Amino acid sequence: MKTIYVTGATGILGANVCTQLMARGYKARASVRDMTNSDAIALRDAGVEIVPGDLKDRDSLSKAIEGAEGVIHSGAMLGRPGATWEEGYATNVVGTMNLLSAAAEVGNVPVVQVLTTTFFDSSKTFSEDSALDLTCAFMDVYTVTKRLAYLEGMGRVREGQDIRFMVPGAIYGPSICVEKANWTNTFNDRFIKAIRGEMPKQLPLPMPWSTADDCAMVCVAALEKGVAGTRYVAHGSPDSTGTVATVMNRACEIAGVDHRIGEYTKQELDSPELLEIFGPTIPLLAKRTYPEPFSTSFKTQEALGYKPTELGDGVQQIMTWLKEVGAI
Secondary structure: EEEEEEEOOHEEEEEEHHHHHOOOEEEEHHHHOOOOOHHHHHHHHOEEEEEEEOOOOOOHHHHOOOOOOEEEEOOOOOOOOOOHHHHHHHHHHHHHHHHHHHHHHOOOEEEEEEEEHEEOOOOOOOOOOOEEEEOOOOOHHHHHHHHHHHHHHHHHHHHHEEEEEEOOEEOOOOOHHHHOOOOOHHHHHHHHHHHHOOOEEEOOEEEEEEHHHHHHHHHHHHHHHOOOOOEEEEOOHHHHEEOOHHHHHHHHHHHHOOOOOOOOOOOOOOOHHHHHHHHHHHHHHHHHOOOOEEEEOOOHHHHHOOOOOOHHHHHHHHHHHHOEEEEE
16 A cells, blocks of 8 residues: 655645545555644544654654655645744745655655645636746735745756646635634635625635645646646636635525625725735735636646536535534
8 A cells, every 4th residue: 555645634635635545545644743633633533644743844754754655745834814924934935845855865756746826827817837927926925935835846846856736726625624624714714604694895806716625636646647847727617716705605595594795896905904804815816807717727637537526516515514513
């Protein structure tokens, strides 16, 4: 049985990667900083091998990767309110460098590195071949540090390291790590607040919504069938692009809830109050003008056999799960 090492395993993507790996006959290994928290225990109880580790601790990564035949790197510091440059750089850039170095040192173990759409050119439909945003107009912590991590990865690919890349959308859906999946400001948390009638106005930012299960499938398939240096896109079906308000109002309709969410206007996006509410990344992204369609994943579908979940099916799935775990 092949062992695959997963970073960020308590996160919604990493947890789904672990469950998919085990369903496909792999042994999933994950490093966590706190071996005793509820999400780490949930991983262990599901059959994941749990080891101590931290992206900022290279020695711990070397030990965690030893004996693994592949790595899926989903660990990151997200663009949450209060994110600092020091933390973002240490986790997203230095942490990625530590991981890639550890993977190279144990025999060029193949790595799937998870990216984001935010540092690519948004003036054209996003795809596997999208160019970088050369203007670097958006200098928030998450965008800048994830971009640097990608450039580090591509530089290593040119030197012969086996790194494939996966670009998810706005990830939502069930997870065995319930606590972290439903943290404040996660996309799952938006569903919870909408159904409870607690969601205020939202930003007019279209996003390609992707189920965690779909994103995990693309990660695992990229490890099995992918090519070094290639980007794979795990965005939803064509009907899955929408603003938070659009998607949450659809969820409220499915749940039979009367609450509806409004949107801020473009003129309101410079308000300092919005930066405090939404963090530094999303208000900046909401200022952009986006093409239609927002994105395509045709090359990923052909290369990896990816079949995106329809938005209606994904929303129904998460609504059922949120009820099962008592979140709504």
